[in-house]
């Protein structure tokens with residue numbers, strides 16, 4: 001089956017590709033070409049955010065691709081200073097305009113910071129108006145996620161969180177599953193930190209199946225029903241990262257990868273007061 005056809009069903013019945021493409025840290029001037037290459041490679045889900053500063057370039061690549069809108073799945077995210085009911089609505093309109101779209105497939109609260117409860121009210125309305133076919137959150141620890149669910153009408157469809165071999169989030173995934181929230185991995189390769197691409201366990205498993213470490217990691221995540229959105233600016237890697245559905249990791253290999261979990265972020269902790277202050281001060285126009 002072609003990778004772009006593999007979809008999971010969200011809690012509102014919407015179908016989302018299990019393997020998409022992320023554009024964090026792709027420079028604005030490079031993004032149009034990179035997304036054009038990704039779409040040509042076969043990706044149909046694109047993950048961007050207001051804070052990435054490249055929504056317009058993503059939109060240009062989508063428009064030029066000629067791919068029918070219904071075949072695409074576009075995610076964007078609302079930044080911290082854009083929280084609050086009126087602001088969230090205004091910022092959503094800005095994102096939509098930059099992307100050149102009539103609706104987004106998934107709109108996420110980027111961080112569990114600021115007045116995001118008011119934003120969620122705005123997002124529930126956007127969802128009701130069909131301007132976002134699904135709404136969700138990102139970087140929510142289970143306690144924040146369950147609190148949001150408890151005090152609102154709509155259960156987030158997705159929680160996009162750091163998930164990779166060194167921070168596997170099994171317990172988080174269990175809580176999300178209990179509430180019908182789909183886990184989506186960001187940083188599936190930990191951006192190469194901790195020497196992921198030369199890790200002996202992952203390399204050894206890759207040799208067994210004739211696959212690269214990147215492919216083993218993406219296969220391991222999707223075998224756990226985790227949505228993945230790897231980023232690469234290189235067409236050869238884009239193609240490689242899509243080519244993960246012609247092999248299956250054995251239970252034994254899944255268990256060996258499970259053994260790599262440190263239970264710790266390799267980036268930063270969203271509960272660290274210094275990080276909360278830093279993120280809260282990061283302005284996005």
Ligand SMILES: NC(=O)c1ccc[n+]([C@@H]2O[C@H](COP(=O)([O-])OP(=O)(O)OC[C@H]3O[C@@H](n4cnc5c(N)ncnc54)[C@H](OP(=O)(O)O)[C@@H]3O)[C@@H](O)[C@H]2O)c1
Pocket residue numbers: 021022023024025047048110138139160161185186187188189190191192197212214215229230231232233234237238240241
């Ligand atoms: N919600 C959030 O807070 C949040 C945070 C971070 C990321 N995200 C989303 O998640 C997406 C993915 O995460 P990420 O971009 O941070 O990191 P990532 O996908 O874990 O890693 C990207 C890095 O891996 C390299 N790479 C990609 N494919 C490779 C391959 N087959 N072999 C060797 N190296 C490879 C890339 O280099 P090249 O580009 O040079 O190939 C790049 O340096 C983002 O683009 C973004 O959409 C969301």
